Amino acid sequence: MYFTAKDLLLRLLVIITALCISTSSIAQWNQNSNINNLVAHTSAADLLLATVSDGNGGAIYFFAQNADNIYAQRISRVGSLQWAPANDPLIICNAVGNQGEVSAISDGAGGTFLAWSDQRHSSNAEIYIQHLNASGTASWAANGTRVTNTTSTHNYDPVLCSDGAGGVIVSWTWNNNSSDIQLSAQRLNSMGTAQWAANGVQLCTATGFRGGRAIVSDGSNGAIFFFLDTRNDANGTNYSYVMTNTLSNTDIYAQRISGAGTLLWTGNAAAVCTATGNQQINNITNAVSDSSGGAIVVYNDYRNDVPGTNGIPTNVDVYAQRLNNLGQSQWLANGVPVSDNNGNQFLQTLVADGQSGITACYNNQDNEQLLLQRINAAGAKIWAANGVAVSAAGQQPGGSAMLPDELGNYMVAYEAVASQDLRVQKISSTGVLLWNSNGIIVSNPPAFQPANIFMEHSGLGNAIISWYDRRNGLEYQEDIFASKILSGGVVSGPVPEYISAANGNWHVPATWLGGVAPPANAAVTIRHAVLVTANTNCFSIAVELPAGALTVQPGIQLTLNN
Secondary structure, eight states: OEEOTTTHHHHSOOOOOSOOOOOOSBOOOOOOTTTOEEEEOOSSOEEEEEEEEOSSSOEEEEEEETTEEEEEEEEOTTSOBOSSOTTSOEEEEOOSSOEEEEEEEEOSSSOEEEEEEEOSSSSSOEEEEEEEOTTSOBOSSTTOEEOOOOTTSEEEEEEEEEOSSSOEEEEEEEEOSSSOEEEEEEEEOTTSOBOSSTTOEESOOSSSOEEEEEEEEOSSSOEEEEEEEOTTSTTTTOHHHHHHSOOSOOEEEEEEEOTTSOBOSTTTSEEEEOOSSOEEOOOGGGEEEOSSSOEEEEEEEOTTOOOOGGGOOSOOEEEEEEEOTTSOBOSSTTOEEEEOOSSOEEEEEEEEOSSSOEEEEEEETTTTEEEEEEEOTTSOBOSOTTOEESSOTTOOEEEEEEEEOSSSOEEEEEEETTTTEEEEEEEOTTSOBOSOTTOEEEEOOTTOOOEEEEEEEOSTTOEEEEEEEOTTSSTTOOEEEEEEEOTTSOBOOOOBEEEBOSSEETTSGGGBTTSOOOOTTOEEEEOSEEEEOSOEEESEEEEOTTTOEEEEOTTOOEEEOO
8 A cells, every 4th residue: 555645644554652662673573384483481381361462563461480470571563572582571570479360451552551360468369450661661569559458358360441541440350268259340540549449349249159250441431341140040149059060040240330439230230141041251352342332242151052961061152242331231132142053152252343243253162163253233143144164164273362453354363273273364344254264374383282362453454463382392381472464364574674763854864773764675663753755665654653753745655565
């Protein structure tokens, strides 16, 4: 594509970040599927727990080593590590005791908020939280700010969303180890100061227990929470039974909390699905905003299941429901089917479709196949009734990740267990596969065994795919890797990086670090006022505000090659 002076401001990819540190003049993306890009390699197991976009086409990683201490790394959009060497990552928390269960979100300025469970005080975990700026510097207390102070309860599984005012809302599950399992939430401002009651606000006080949560910003400084609820199960108030047996009638409920910490949906939360059998929700990615102050949740549903041998389920479906900002269901009572084919389907992930609907990715276990379905704002299926197959039947899909590609399409990365590789596929907004039917192989080294796959945007329809695997050792010696997939279905290779050094003309060498003007295959970062006076092209452009500015002279074309 190309840009002229007239449409530059409308179409140019401008990435705003407070600070971007470049430690290498040559990018490092490796196209070799047996090598990829090493993000973390230490003597311990580097277990990738969360990734966040860095707001500049790169990704930020959070990981633990053998469930002990929290570390971070950042990779640029051109594949160079930014914060530390792969064998000596940035330490976020090295307090005594175990740390884990990291949840992270962008702060909207190139940095991140992250929360985790922490056993520095006792075997009962507490919730801690930290803010990092774009350079990886911690803004709050060393080793994190304490959110809970209740060592008599075990606090775990934190999830985050933005409060829309520079702060963050965190929710977690707590267990008093004798009689109760519940959910609470806390809001912290941009300085890390708690805004609600000590130890947070309990989200529901009905009989029964809660867990397995998802959180969505409500667009008004508060949040909407979805959770599993046992109030309607015959054994749902029996703590000992719940801890040692499988329940048979768990439901999905939701609650909204205001920015002031007030519960807005009365009657001890809004019922989302109370159909017979179990409904399951256990991941932050089970829900997304509907862009209208409400939210959409997707869940596994056992209402049609007939257990087979040894109680193994034989007919699990995937359902969805949309709630408005008052907690009222917008679709059929107890939800609409995303997939109710024969056999077992289990949700893997979902994303908002940008039109108040969702696109969901689920695993058809009977066919050993990964499928996608899109549900519109009215709760109707848009694509084929049985979904669109992302992988071939029998491919035994493992973990997966999905994101919109910024151009109206969807990318799905997944582990193909049968062929022992990591693949990625692109699907159009109308449900048409855009790459070959078997997808693009991203990684396939010997002794692969990838886990925890993540994807982040990398500009202009490109994406960074990240995971950890065992190629360099046995169990407990996992390392973290990444690759970048371009919008055309090609794994990115090395791209030279050019950074402005002074205000000036694009075509004058003195404008650039190293004294050389960018060639056609360059990834360009502009930190000064740069003027383009002749037709030119490059691989990609990032303009860093407030100092960066790019002007294209009238009649001149600036073409991006990726």
